[in-house]
Amino acid sequence: MPDDHGYFGDYGGAMVPPALEKAIADVDRAYREIRNDPDFRKELLDLYKHYVGRPSPVFYAKRLSDHLGGAKIYLKREDLNHTGAHKINHAIGEALLAKYMGKAKVVAETGAGQHGVAMATACALVGIDCEIHMGQIDIEKEAPNVTRMKILGCKVVAVTRGTKTLKDAVDSAFEAYLSDPDSQLYAIGSVVGPHPFPMMVRDFQQIIGEEARDQFQEMTGRLPDYLMACVGGGSNAIGLFTAFLQDESVNIIGIEPAGKGLDTPDHAATLTLGKPGAVHGFKCYVLQDDAGEPLPVHSIASGLDYPGVGPQHSYLKDIGRIEYQSATDQECLDAFMTLSRKEGIIPALESAHAVAGAIKLAPQLSKNQSILINLSGRGDKDIDFVVRQLNL
Incomplete structure (x- = not known):
């Protein structure tokens, strides 16, 4: 699982705007190309052992x-x-995928800040720009992680609309990705979102x-x-x-x-x-x-x-x-x-x-x-x- 359309039974899929259909399909294709590539697996496992x-x-x-x-x-x-936290497991995988795809920047959301810190860390490691969207309430609650992200060279975007928490951070990050999907990769922080992200994050975790x-x-x-x-x-x-x-x-x-x-x-x-x-x-x-x-x-x-x-x-x-x-x-x-x-x-x-x-x-x-x-x-x-x- 999932099937070829990204469904686990009745759940999953990729219901995205037409402007994103090609970008999401490109992510799926690139991930399927590298997931069993011996060189990619060796680099990933080497970083898991010696870096993580x-x-x-x-x-x-x-x-x-x-x-x-x-x-x-x-x-x-x-x-x-x-x-x-566990977030570094998929953050490194997604950062390597972004590098493989020739992306210049990773955009992501974070709630508690652990995915944000992990993504900022992984992007620093591979040399890609990182932008993290985080709800204002969570920024105030999780100040140490915000500081870590900034030290790592990440741009932290405060989300002040709606509930100012994770759901709104996802909305904001997704919109930022939609503005330039060609040069950016949206690195989702959990087994959610359109296919292939639930499969991809699961595989890394x-x-x-x-x-x-x-x-x-x-x-x-x-x-x-x-x-x-x-x-x-x-x-x-x-x-x-x-x-x-x-x-x-x-x-x-x-x-x-x-x-x-x-x-x-x-x-x-x-x-x-x-x-x-x-x-x-x-x-x-x-x-x-x-x-x-x-x-x-x-x-x-x-x-x-x-x-x-x-x-x-x-x-x-x-x-x-x-x-x-x-x-x-x-x-x-x-x-x-x-x-x-x-x-x-x-x-x-x-x-x-x-x-x-x-x-x-x-x-x-x-x-x-x-x-x-x-x-x-x-x-x-x-x-x-x-x-x-x-x-x-």
Whole structure:
């Protein structure tokens, strides 16, 4: 998957303006040319190893496991990657693709800033200009990442319209790309957008699960009983989940942001409460109003406040292979502090949603069962915001 038209079952596709059809087709063709090219694969894997620091380790969180009194909890430490999150995996791939296509500039959006930092880093590495669009609210919340992007030579565009968050940043970046698709590549930061981006970002991210599957079996002699990852657009989750989709013994759970509560309008639980629709050039589950327009969404984690979700996640929900649950802002903050103080690991607020899901599940399981969490990013970017929220 996907099929030749970019669909995962009923979801996906490339619904773009006529002015972009050729540009998107060029991206698809170029990616298909290089994805199995031995020289490209060698360069990519070499950078993963010597630049990113892969493989990222799997860590047994013994003190957290003992504290919860149930299943053993393991962490896939994507927070230890260069730039601090899983985003660097596809950022390097997209930057190399832009270089292969002869593009002079990469345009991208960011929410929490991790994709922005990763993209700015990758563009500096390959010598291509970078422009990142970021909502004004997220700029204020994630100031350290904004500073990093500027130091790396990136132009940061503040988006002040709409909700001033991720959805509006995507709109703004897409419009910038539309103004000059010939010399620019739009580097999408998740498994969303028109085909081929959901496929392409998944392919770059699936190294997470490929590594974790081997590492976990080497550590324990078996596969994990449960996988958990946060889901906004869904790139870190699909990165872990893909390698285990055929393993029927492995239960897979994605954790969405319940925000201030599923009974309020202030959440971003797309797969839990959304319905099929279209957003940003593809079909997926969408939180939408009666007219089919995307609703404003909320999450304490800037990287998760998106009204849509990856088309492959939408398909996997429909066929029942993955269960999607949610965690509130308060549960996220509690998990953030619990992991920090039990294991000395400060997670990103996005990743803390997955930790919150495991904190709820682990006590219900036996001590011979296991949960593998994708700790998708570190919380350096969030510490000032959390200190204000908790009056520390």
